Amino acid sequence: MAHKPLTTLPTLVVLISGSGSNLQAILKAIQTGRLQARIAAVISNRPDVYGLQRAAEAGIPTAVVDHTAFANRDGFDETLQQQIDSFKPDLVVLAGFMRILTPAFVRHYQGRMLNIHPSLLPLYKGIHTHRRVLEDGGDEHGVSVHFVTPELDGGPLIMQAKVPVLPSDSETSLAERVQVQEHVIYPQVVKWFVEGRLKLEGNQAMLDGNALTRPIQHLSGE
Template sequence: MTRRRIAILISGRGSNMTSLIEAARAPDFPGEIALVLSNRPGVAGLARAQEAGIATLAIDHKVFSRREGFEEELDHALRDHAIDIICLAGFMRVLTPWFVERWTGRMINIHPSLLPLFRGVHTHQRALAEGVLVHGCTVHFVVPELDAGPIIAQAAVPVVPGDTEETLAARVLAQEHIIYPQALRMICDGHARLEGDRTVFAKGWNAGGALRSPA
């Protein structure tokens, strides 16, 4: 089995990064975490990756006068490490169309809402304000438009009376840690791929389940 080389891009503690690292340790996982890269030197996620024996790199975006200069350096580093697939995991930089198009179909992100609902930030706060009864998370391909790429995987959780942003976020994060490794596996083994503006799946799945809220 040829394992795809994966880079995880972070800006902080690397919660989803850790779930991807753990999943990739399985002997049958079709990819290996070859690099963890941060735009913020010294963040906790870099130390976590180093403890796991993974190569790390920090490219401080603040030293570049142009966004393009940072992205050119980022692109060079990824290619120097022979990266096949990029996972954004709490990477707090909006990427330019130039960079996104260079990695089309090979860069994925996880977002804390059921896209296309609640693109952008403060998703849990907005979900509570709108009074939705179901919330969740989405793994999607990255496209130039923010949080608008074709969907690879989603998980839904109930919104219950008394929820706060913190309690809802914790419930969603637990699902993020499940579906992000699943989505990455599908990308690495070719079971999900980007074709035009759609995600194409190589096989079907069980259509019998449902989440109802209130249950």
């Protein structure tokens, strides 16, 4: 079977704020042929993060839009949007991007922006999710992939993976086990999107034409 010409591959722009481990998982899926897409650019709001090095080593163009250089969120988002749009992506992938985005920015990418969040949404929106589940004595934790909407971590859910909270868990050990699952489910959801199987219709995630009334559960085997 002939390979799809590079120019016709769906394009991704990945936004990061740190080490880029989910970027690496998506890149690996592309390199192994599991994901038929190309990463047009990796953009960070922080300079000198390891994720930018990962991208550069893979030959992917990088850019930095430093949020500290802007007086307000609107100015940052406008500049970031210009950078993203210069690459004409089919999908914007938030991969550990630690900025709250303005409603106007989110609406611009409505239906073509995904986020991954380290909790079983709608539980534990926001930050410090591993610490909070441990403080609450929870026995289950995990990760969610969702479409991005103006509500923080509140967009339509697509897929989740659960991990047990062990009596011996620290914040670090729990985060590490959740991250293993992140690297499985995020490339899968991106694959569904670029294949045209996953869409956002109104405020409803649709997979293969069927409404996802609850997120698909990945069985992690744990």
